[in-house]
Amino acid sequence: MKKLLFLLILGGLGSRPLHAQSKPVMSATTSASPKYIRTATGFLMVLRQGDNVLQELEQLAIREKIPSASLTGLGFRHPTFGFWNAQTKEYAPKSFSDTEMASLTGSIAWKDGKPALHLHGVATDKNFTAYGGHLLALEVGTGSMELTITTHPQRLERLVDERNGATVLGL
Amino acid sequence: MKKLLFLLILGGLGSRPLHAQSKPVMSATTSASPKYIRTATGFLMVLRQGDNVLQELEQLAIREKIPSASLTGLGFRHPTFGFWNAQTKEYAPKSFSDTEMASLTGSIAWKDGKPALHLHGVATDKNFTAYGGHLLALEVGTGSMELTITTHPQRLERLVDERNGATVLGL
Amino acid sequence: MKKLLFLLILGGLGSRPLHAQSKPVMSATTSASPKYIRTATGFLMVLRQGDNVLQELEQLAIREKIPSASLTGLGFRHPTFGFWNAQTKEYAPKSFSDTEMASLTGSIAWKDGKPALHLHGVATDKNFTAYGGHLLALEVGTGSMELTITTHPQRLERLVDERNGATVLGL
Numbered sequence: 483m484k485k486l487l488f489l490l491i492l493g494g495l496g497s498r499p500l501h502a503q504s505k506p507v508m509s510a511t512t513s514a515s516p517k518y519i520r521t522a523t524g525f526l527m528v529l530r531q532g533d534n535v536l537q538e539l540e541q542l543a544i545r546e547k548i549p550s551a552s553l554t555g556l557g558f559r560h561p562t563f564g565f566w567n568a569q570t571k572e573y574a575p576k577s578f579s580d581t582e583m584a585s586l587t588g589s590i591a592w593k594d595g596k597p598a599l600h601l602h603g604v605a606t607d608k609n610f611t612a613y614g615g616h617l618l619a620l621e622v623g624t625g626s627m628e629l630t631i632t633t634h635p636q637r638l639e640r641l642v643d644e645r646n647g648a649t650v651l652g653l
Numbered sequence: 654m655k656k657l658l659f660l661l662i663l664g665g666l667g668s669r670p671l672h673a674q675s676k677p678v679m680s681a682t683t684s685a686s687p688k689y690i691r692t693a694t695g696f697l698m699v700l701r702q703g704d705n706v707l708q709e710l711e712q713l714a715i716r717e718k719i720p721s722a723s724l725t726g727l728g729f730r731h732p733t734f735g736f737w738n739a740q741t742k743e744y745a746p747k748s749f750s751d752t753e754m755a756s757l758t759g760s761i762a763w764k765d766g767k768p769a770l771h772l773h774g775v776a777t778d779k780n781f782t783a784y785g786g787h788l789l790a791l792e793v794g795t796g797s798m799e800l801t802i803t804t805h806p807q808r809l810e811r812l813v814d815e816r817n818g819a820t821v822l823g824l
Numbered sequence: 825m826k827k828l829l830f831l832l833i834l835g836g837l838g839s840r841p842l843h844a845q846s847k848p849v850m851s852a853t854t855s856a857s858p859k860y861i862r863t864a865t866g867f868l869m870v871l872r873q874g875d876n877v878l879q880e881l882e883q884l885a886i887r888e889k890i891p892s893a894s895l896t897g898l899g900f901r902h903p904t905f906g907f908w909n910a911q912t913k914e915y916a917p918k919s920f921s922d923t924e925m926a927s928l929t930g931s932i933a934w935k936d937g938k939p940a941l942h943l944h945g946v947a948t949d950k951n952f953t954a955y956g957g958h959l960l961a962l963e964v965g966t967g968s969m970e971l972t973i974t975t976h977p978q979r980l981e982r983l984v985d986e987r988n989g990a991t992v993l994g995l
Binding site: 517523531555556558580582583584586604606607610611612632 | 745787807824
Binding site for chain 3: 687689690697702725726727751754755756775777780781782783796797799801
C-alpha cells in the first residue's frame with residue numbers, strides 16, 4: 483500500500499508540466515524549499531523522501547539546458563543497480579531498500595534529443611556492508627539526497643562503442 | 654596510551670585560538686606545510702596522522718566564512734559510521750580502524766550559527782572489503798587525507814524534515 | 825593471448841611521442857572521439873576499452889602542464905588495489921576483473937619532475953559486492969571510464985611524511 487502510494491506520487495511528478503526557468507522549482511513534499519539552486523560551478527540539488535533521483539536530474543538537464551555535466555552526491559534511499567553483461571548487452575538488475583548512498587558519481591549528457599544519465603553508486607546497509615554499481619533507478623528514502631552538479635560548456639552525446647556494445651560518452 | 658595521547662593532541666587542537674585568515678594555517682604535526690590552500694573552485698585540504706577530519710572542516714568553515722560547500726576526498730584513517738534509524742531518530746554507531754577511505758563525499762552548511770557537516774564515506778580494509786555509510790567521526794591514520802572543497806555563494810542552513818525527523822539541507 | 829595483445833597495445837601507447845597541445849588527442853581505439861576536452865573547471869576525460877587509466881592521466885598532466893588537480897570518476901574495468909602496510913612501507917596488491925568502478929577519487933601532483941597520482945576506488949562485481957582501496961593499476965574493460973578533473977593553480981609536490989613513511993600531498 484505504501485509502495486502503491488509512492489508510485490502514485492511518482493506518477494504525478496512525471497506528468498506535471500515543466501515550470502518556466504525563472505520560477506523557483508519547489509519540492510513535491512515541502513513548499514518551503516526549492517529543489518535546486520545555481521552555484522558558481524553548476525547546480526546544487528537537494529531531493530527529499532519520495533523524489534525520483536533520475537527523473538529530477540533529467541528535468542534539471544532539460545529545464546536548465548545543461549550541455550553536459552559531472553556530478554557527485556550522497557543520501558539515503560532505495561537504489562536499483564544493474565550489472566552490465568557484455569554478452570547479452572543488458573543489465574541484470576537488483577534492488578536494495580533503506581540504504582545510505584555512501585557515494586554517487588555520474589554524468590549528464592544527451593542521446594536522441596533527451597537527457598542521458600550515467601550514474602554509479604555505493605549503497606551501505608545497517609551493518610555498514612557496501613554494495614554498488616551502475617544505477618538503474620533511485621528513490622529517496624527517509625532522509626534526503628544531496629547532488630552537486632558541475633556543468634561543462636560542450637553539448638555532449640552518448641554513443642555506442644561498436645567493439646563492445648556499451649554506451650559511451652562522446653567528446 | 655597511544656589513544657590517550659591522541660585525544661590529548663585533539664583536545665589541544667580544539668582549544669587553540671583561531672588564526673587570522675591571512676596567516677597560513679599550519680598542520681599540528683608538521684610545520685613545513687599548511688593544512689589547506691585556496692583554489693579556483695574553493696579549497697584543497699590535506700590532513701595528516703592525528704588530525705580530526707570533522708573538526709578541521711568545521712574550523713575551515715568558520716575561519717574562511719564558507720557559506721556552503723560540497724566536498725570529495727580520499728585517505729587513510731579510522732572512521733566511525735552511524736546508520737540512521739528512522740524509528741528512534743538516532744544513529745547506531747560502529748568504528749573501524751586502519752582502513753583506506755576509498756571515497757568521501759559531503760557538504761558544509763550551517764545550523765544554529767555553527768558549521769553543520771554531512772559526510773558519507775566508503776572504507777576498505779586490508780582484504781579490500783568495503784564498508785561505509787554516514788560518518789560520525791573520522792581520525793586520520795598512518796597516512797593522509799586529501800579533501801577537495803567546492804564552495805557555493807549561498808549561505809545554507811540544515812533543517813529538520815518534519816515527515817521523517819531527518820536533518821536535510823535547506824536550499 | 826588477449827592479455828598479451830592488450831599489453832602490446834599499452835606498450836605502443838607508452839612509447840608514442842607526446843602530441844602538441846593544440847592537436848586533438850585521439851583515442852587509441854577510435855579515431856572519431858578525442859580522449860579529453862577542456863571544461864570550465866578543468867578537463868573531462870573519457871577512456872575506452874584497452875586504455876590504461878593511470879598512464880592517460882599522467883600524459884594529461886604532462887601535456888596540459890597541470891599544476892595540481894582533484895578528480896572523480898566512474899566506469900567499467902580491471903582494477904588492482906594495494907593495501908598500505910605501515911610496517912613494511914609497501915602495498916600488498918590484489919587484482920579484480922570485470923568490475924564496475926562505482927567510485928573513483930584522486931589527485932594529480934608532482935614528484936621528482938614527474939606526475940604523481942593518488943587514486944582510490946570502489947569496484948563492484950556482478951553480485952554488486954563492493955571492494956576497494958588504493959589503486960595501483962587500472963585498465964578500462966568492456967565499457968568506458970569517465971574522469972572529471974578539477975585543476976588547481978598551485979604546483980604541488982608529493983612528500984614523504986617522516987613519521988609514518990607515507991607519501992602525502994604537500995601544500
